[in-house]
Amino acid sequence: MSKKKVTIRDVAKHADVSIAAVSYVLNNKEHKVSEDTVALIHQSIKELNYIPSISARGLVNNTSQLIAVIIPQTEEHKQLVFQNPFYSEMISNIEATVRHDGYHVLLAGVEKGKSYLDISVSRNLDGAILIGIYPEELYEECKQANIPIVLVDSYIHDHYFANVGIDDEHGGYIATKHLIDNGHTHIAIATGSIRRDGVVEKRFLGYKRALQEAGIAYRSEYVFGESVSFEHGHDTGCLIAKDFPEITAVFATADVMAFGIIRGLMENGLSVPDHISVIGFDDISWAHMFFPPLTTVRQHIANKGQQAAQLLLNQIRSNKLLSTEEKQVIVPLEVVSRSTVRKLNG
Amino acid sequence: MSKKKVTIRDVAKHADVSIAAVSYVLNNKEHKVSEDTVALIHQSIKELNYIPSISARGLVNNTSQLIAVIIPQTEEHKQLVFQNPFYSEMISNIEATVRHDGYHVLLAGVEKGKSYLDISVSRNLDGAILIGIYPEELYEECKQANIPIVLVDSYIHDHYFANVGIDDEHGGYIATKHLIDNGHTHIAIATGSIRRDGVVEKRFLGYKRALQEAGIAYRSEYVFGESVSFEHGHDTGCLIAKDFPEITAVFATADVMAFGIIRGLMENGLSVPDHISVIGFDDISWAHMFFPPLTTVRQHIANKGQQAAQLLLNQIRSNKLLSTEEKQVIVPLEVVSRSTVRKLNG
DNA sequence: ATATTGTAGTTAAACGGTTAACCAAAGGGA
DNA sequence: TCCCTTTGGTTAACCGTTTAACTACAATAT
Numbered sequence: 061m062s063k064k065k066v067t068i069r070d071v072a073k074h075a076d077v078s079i080a081a082v083s084y085v086l087n088n089k090e091h092k093v094s095e096d097t098v099a100l101i102h103q104s105i106k107e108l109n110y111i112p113s114i115s116a117r118g119l120v121n122n123t124s125q126l127i128a129v130i131i132p133q134t135e136e137h138k139q140l141v142f143q144n145p146f147y148s149e150m151i152s153n154i155e156a157t158v159r160h161d162g163y164h165v166l167l168a169g170v171e172k173g174k175s176y177l178d179i180s181v182s183r184n185l186d187g188a189i190l191i192g193i194y195p196e197e198l199y200e201e202c203k204q205a206n207i208p209i210v211l212v213d214s215y216i217h218d219h220y221f222a223n224v225g226i227d228d229e230h231g232g233y234i235a236t237k238h239l240i241d242n243g244h245t246h247i248a249i250a251t252g253s254i255r256r257d258g259v260v261e262k263r264f265l266g267y268k269r270a271l272q273e274a275g276i277a278y279r280s281e282y283v284f285g286e287s288v289s290f291e292h293g294h295d296t297g298c299l300i301a302k303d304f305p306e307i308t309a310v311f312a313t314a315d316v317m318a319f320g321i322i323r324g325l326m327e328n329g330l331s332v333p334d335h336i337s338v339i340g341f342d343d344i345s346w347a348h349m350f351f352p353p354l355t356t357v358r359q360h361i362a363n364k365g366q367q368a369a370q371l372l373l374n375q376i377r378s379n380k381l382l383s384t385e386e387k388q389v390i391v392p393l394e395v396v397s398r399s400t401v402r403k404l405n406g
Numbered sequence: 407m408s409k410k411k412v413t414i415r416d417v418a419k420h421a422d423v424s425i426a427a428v429s430y431v432l433n434n435k436e437h438k439v440s441e442d443t444v445a446l447i448h449q450s451i452k453e454l455n456y457i458p459s460i461s462a463r464g465l466v467n468n469t470s471q472l473i474a475v476i477i478p479q480t481e482e483h484k485q486l487v488f489q490n491p492f493y494s495e496m497i498s499n500i501e502a503t504v505r506h507d508g509y510h511v512l513l514a515g516v517e518k519g520k521s522y523l524d525i526s527v528s529r530n531l532d533g534a535i536l537i538g539i540y541p542e543e544l545y546e547e548c549k550q551a552n553i554p555i556v557l558v559d560s561y562i563h564d565h566y567f568a569n570v571g572i573d574d575e576h577g578g579y580i581a582t583k584h585l586i587d588n589g590h591t592h593i594a595i596a597t598g599s600i601r602r603d604g605v606v607e608k609r610f611l612g613y614k615r616a617l618q619e620a621g622i623a624y625r626s627e628y629v630f631g632e633s634v635s636f637e638h639g640h641d642t643g644c645l646i647a648k649d650f651p652e653i654t655a656v657f658a659t660a661d662v663m664a665f666g667i668i669r670g671l672m673e674n675g676l677s678v679p680d681h682i683s684v685i686g687f688d689d690i691s692w693a694h695m696f697f698p699p700l701t702t703v704r705q706h707i708a709n710k711g712q713q714a715a716q717l718l719l720n721q722i723r724s725n726k727l728l729s730t731e732e733k734q735v736i737v738p739l740e741v742v743s744r745s746t747v748r749k750l751n752g
Numbered sequence: 753a754t755a756t757t758g759t760a761g762t763t764a765a766a767c768g769g770t771t772a773a774c775c776a777a778a779g780g781g782a
Numbered sequence: 783t784c785c786c787t788t789t790g791g792t793t794a795a796c797c798g799t800t801t802a803a804c805t806a807c808a809a810t811a812t
Binding site: 065111112113114115116118119122124126133142143145147148149151152155156159164165166167168169171177178179181182183184290294319320322323326345346349351 | 457458459462464472479488489491493497498501511515523524527528529530666668695
């Protein structure tokens with residue numbers, strides 16, 4: 061039924077050489093094999109339609125040409141957090157870059173019990189990219205696997221890991237400042253849970269700094285922190301519309317949330333930006349498709365994905381002799397002004 | 407540096423048994439090994455933190471615990487088509503279901519030159535799910551790889567493949583009928599390129615049938631067929647606003663396109679649904695988040711993903727003795743009425 | 753002439769598992 | 783007592799590659 065798999069042995073036989081010879085030309089080693097033989101072998105490979113087995117190869121040199129991309133998953137359904145297009149965009153770019161170098165992407169979430177380590181060693185991963193923040197233990201496991209790892213948007217500072225991220229505090233700052241510069245003084249912030257140190261907190265800190273710098277009093281009632289989701293945005297949009305008439309602007313620490321806020325506001329008869337201004341964060345590709353087009357702080361996601369992938373590939377190839385400094389990448393931020401922020405008193 | 411990998415041999419030595427014994431308990435084979443020894447071996451596995459190598463295992467029994475999910479990629483940047491959340495939602499569900507059974511997902515696009523076959527045989531894939539439509543040759547290759555494959559939304563009818571899809575013609579029909587039932591008679595359709603037989607054409611056919619059935623003349627000027635993207639939607643939205651004042655409703659064969667249309671319309675001063683009604687297709691999770699919430703025909707995407715995954719797993723486990731009938735899944739469709747379609751003359 | 757070096761290969765031992773075939777000891781009829 | 787099972791293992795071949803070590807021969811150097 062299933063036509064026998066063609067192996068290196070078949071090729072060797074067909075070309076009437078040793079399998080070593082075939083292996084050498086396969087890996088075009090500097091090992092000496094005459095032009096003629098090389099051609100002959102290539103010929104046989106073509107004719108037999110030979111494709112080397114990555115498993116077999118991996119067995120001997122501890123390699124898999126596979127890199128894992130780990131992204132968070134929802135608590136309830138254990139599904140990858142794909143509602144936020146941020147992840148899709150990252151992955152899409154990571155995949156494209158690594159594929160270009162002959163690697164493939166293993167996409168996975170991390171289960172509670174099943175450790176990351178399992179998949180890493182059982183599959184002989186060549187590297188991994190972890191997007192987001194995970195429980196402390198996971199990072200320890202990662203180190204044990206002893207393969208190059210790049211962390212994206214995690215504030216774990218351990219010389220073992222490479223990092224690509226953004227200056228979230230600064231991001232929070234320029235977002236808020238943009239609002240202030242447009243005359244707003246009653247500015248709310250919608251964000252995720254601030255308990256955990258990380259992205260969310262930094263952006264929040266930036267928000268506070270901008271406020272302070274402008275001499276605007278910080279009010280804890282104006283921070284709506286729960287989860288980074290459309291739903292939470294929607295809830296706070298409704299809340300603001302109903303109970304906070306004095307608020308004229310809100311900074312959402314993720315575009316998805318901004319969408320939710322705008323939606324909640326609209327449902328309650330408030331229009332954006334006429335009644336309330338909203339600024340997002342990320343600039344996912346949907347930001348400009350939304351109506352009204354979302355003003356947001358852009359963190360060139362595509363670029364971020366590419367950099368993460370490239371950083372990983374470099375480590376893999378260079379056998380991780382990269383210095384700690386070389387392993388830190390901060391991608392730049394900028395606010396892109398579209399249609400959801402209105403100038404006050406203008 | 408890198409602590410030596412612990413192998414089955416280490417476990418055997420530690421438990422003072424043969425490696426065969428270890429292997430047997432690992433695969434809890436029916437082979438007889440005493441309770442005591444089993445316990446002993448499990449103990450050793452725990453202590454040494456042993457994790458079997460999938461590559462090694464795969465080498466002997468032609469397996470990889472890996473399934474590939476292939477999705478289309480953009481021509482220009484060779485990036486996965488992730489702008490459309492449809493794919494994210496599918497993948498997320500596929501990943502969750504197969505992981506539950508110990509499989510992992512290899513996410514990839516298909517390059518022009520690099521054949522799918524390469525990755526399939528070199529990686530010893532256990533199965534694959536192809537989402538969307540691909541060049542004819544690809545399917546031939548797939549068959550050669552000789553592993554279970556499920557096709558999603560492809561109108562390839564070959565007994566080799568399992569299929570999960572929807573009745574697109576019917577979908578096009580009910581979408582259009584919904585518009586007609588609401589009193590519309592000048593109905594445009596925005597869709598992808600209709601040349602290729604497949605999803606796009608079927609929906610288009612359904613559109614025509616509904617028109618005909620209602621005694622409405624089909625007008626070719628009303629079909630805007632180019633590509634399934636926000637941009638194309640946007641373009642046709644603008645076009646309709648400017649040059650087709652008589653059109654009162656449009657059927658977009660994908661939600662992303664519907665969003666684009668609405669945006670184009672709005673930019674030209676037309677509001678939805680007051681001036682023009684729009685119905686989408688897919689019911690991606692963003693459909694209800696959009697403003698105004700999109701009326702669309704729902705194809706339970708999560709369910710679709712799960713079914714596809716389950717179908718594949720069944721084939722893998724049952725050593726593909728599934729009959730042709732068992733390999734066809736059609737998921738049901740329904741129009742979900744939200745806020746973008748208005749009743750005319752009401 | 754002998755020794756040295758280079759070229760173009762080949763042999764065989766890993767890599768980490770699986771599994772068919774074999775074996776030893778104990779228990780159970782007859 | 784002898785033979786037959788059953789139980790609980792072990793041995794060794796094999797899966798498809800890589801690669802260090804070896805060989806054989808020709809050419810060059812001494």
